[in-house]
Amino acid sequence: MKILLVGSGGREHALALGIHADKFCTELHVAPGNPGISQFATCHDLDIKNNQAITDLAKTLGVEFVVIGPEVPLVNGAADSLRAAGIKVFGPSKAAAQLEGSKNFAKEVMHDAGVPTAKSFTVGPVQIEIERALDTFGAPYVVKDDGLAAGKGVVVTSDRVEAIAHAMQCERVVIEEYLAGPEISLFGISDGRNIIPMQPAQDFKRAYDGDAGPNTGGMGAYSPLPWAPNDLEDEVYTQVLAPMIAEMAARGTPFVGLLYAGLALTDTGLKVIEFNARFGDPETQVLIPRLQTPLASLLYKAATDDLDDVALQWRDGAAVTVVLAAPGYPADPQSGGELSALPTVADTQIFHAGTKKSEGKLLSNGGRVLTVTGTGSDLTEARNQAYRAISQIKLTDSFYRTDIALNASVAEKGN
Numbered sequence: 189m190k191i192l193l194v195g196s197g198g199r200e201h202a203l204a205l206g207i208h209a210d211k212f213c214t215e216l217h218v219a220p221g222n223p224g225i226s227q228f229a230t231c232h233d234l235d236i237k238n239n240q241a242i243t244d245l246a247k248t249l250g251v252e253f254v255v256i257g258p259e260v261p262l263v264n265g266a267a268d269s270l271r272a273a274g275i276k277v278f279g280p281s282k283a284a285a286q287l288e289g290s291k292n293f294a295k296e297v298m299h300d301a302g303v304p305t306a307k308s309f310t311v312g313p314v315q316i317e318i319e320r321a322l323d324t325f326g327a328p329y330v331v332k333d334d335g336l337a338a339g340k341g342v343v344v345t346s347d348r349v350e351a352i353a354h355a356m357q358c359e360r361v362v363i364e365e366y367l368a369g370p371e372i373s374l375f376g377i378s379d380g381r382n383i384i385p386m387q388p389a390q391d392f393k394r395a396y397d398g399d400a401g402p403n404t405g406g407m408g409a410y411s412p413l414p415w416a417p418n419d420l421e422d423e424v425y426t427q428v429l430a431p432m433i434a435e436m437a438a439r440g441t442p443f444v445g446l447l448y449a450g451l452a453l454t455d456t457g458l459k460v461i462e463f464n465a466r467f468g469d470p471e472t473q474v475l476i477p478r479l480q481t482p483l484a485s486l487l488y489k490a491a492t493d494d495l496d497d498v499a500l501q502w503r504d505g506a507a508v509t510v511v512l513a514a515p516g517y518p519a520d521p522q523s524g525g526e527l528s529a530l531p532t533v534a535d536t537q538i539f540h541a542g543t544k545k546s547e548g549k550l551l552s553n554g555g556r557v558l559t560v561t562g563t564g565s566d567l568t569e570a571r572n573q574a575y576r577a578i579s580q581i582k583l584t585d586s587f588y589r590t591d592i593a594l595n596a597s598v599a600e601k602g603n
């Protein structure tokens with residue numbers, strides 16, 4: 189089958205490799221893609237904010253199936269536009285993508301579905317209401333812009349003045365109780381009726397070692413989690429994924445695609461921190477290299493209401509990914525730096541996230557430049573491979589965290 193994948197990041201590079209490796213895919217097109225993806229698939233220019241342009245490209249190429257990577261086209265309704273043109277799509281409708289597009293909507297659905305999450309208030313930019321909500325929960329304060337904010341919408345702070353200032357900048361804001369406990373990401377693949385959990389992963393949101401520095405889109409990730417309870421997937425399925433899918437179907441807006449649950453494992457059980465309507469980045473870069481189930485046919489089955497008999501197969505071992513970030517990331521990333529030749533290291537994959545080719549040179553082109561995944565029989569081996577590779581890549585003033593999966597790799601030794 190001829191397939192079009194929409195997106196250009198490290199997540200899409202990993203998805204593209206997985207789709208390309210499945211014989212079900214006879215021809216892979218990616219738009220806009222990136223220099224890493226263009227080594228094995230055909231890339232096309234595309235404004236992913238333009239639904240008509242996406243649909244026109246799919247029709248011109250004659251593809252039967254489209255996989256949408258990023259949230260922006262999903263929240264804009266690109267999947268609806270493609271479906272209206274008779275094309276199969278992996279990715280939720282505009283109505284279902286509201287689980288990511290509006291934090292307040294996600295809270296309403298969780299409430300109706302009985303899914304555990306932080307207590308919250310939704311308020312407008314009215315200072316007295318904001319202060320009342322903040323004081324109900326006390327510090328640390330959690331203030332979330334209701335809408336999509338490219339990773340900048342959430343402020344967690346003990347500074348009340350900062351919390352109020354952030355809330356006053358938003359049109360609508362969700363203020364919620366602080367959840368203490370380790371955070372994990374667990375993704376489910378859904379056809380609108382069934383949802384199949386993937387293995388859990390953990391990502392590292394802060395920019396610097398020791399979880400210091402500003403929040404980012406994610407500086408690294410690993411999977412599986414040797415410290416997590418064995419029944420974690422079952423629990424998340426029963427308490428979160430299945431009720432959400434049932435509630436969305438009951439509302440007449442079934443969720444078809446990837447439901448990303450960001451969870452806190454608190455003393456009083458697991459609680460949802462957020463939903464996304466797409467694969468996570470960089471978690472995808474550790475999940476896809478370990479997923480044995482052929483990816484293209486899996487996503488097609490989800491898109492065609494056909495997941496009844498599917499169970500996922502995983503390779504043994506572990507994967508660790510480390511993000512190479514541009515100088516200035518996340519506040520003010522500098523693009524255009526020249527990358528040294530990318531090394532070939534056994535058991536590693538280098539995913540392009542923000543790169544471009546210019547006059548034969550590979551240049552940085554975004555905040556997260558590369559994601560380097562190592563695989564191995566355990567996290568220690570996987571980390572070693574990832575760090576062996578990333579340490580050989582030169583980009584002036586770039587940086588990466590040196591502690592991705594470090595604690596977990598120590599913990600696995602105790603098992």
Ligand code: AMP
Nearest residue numbers: 306330342344364365366367393461462
């Ligand atoms: P989000 O953009 O929703 O992923 O939030 C960014 C980060 O803020 C999360 O990964 C958490 O680390 C943190 N966060 C969000 N909500 C809460 C909460 N209720 N309690 C504690 N931390 C939170």
Ligand code: GLY
Nearest residue numbers: 391406468469470
């Ligand atoms: N890794 C966080 C995200 O994809 O939103």
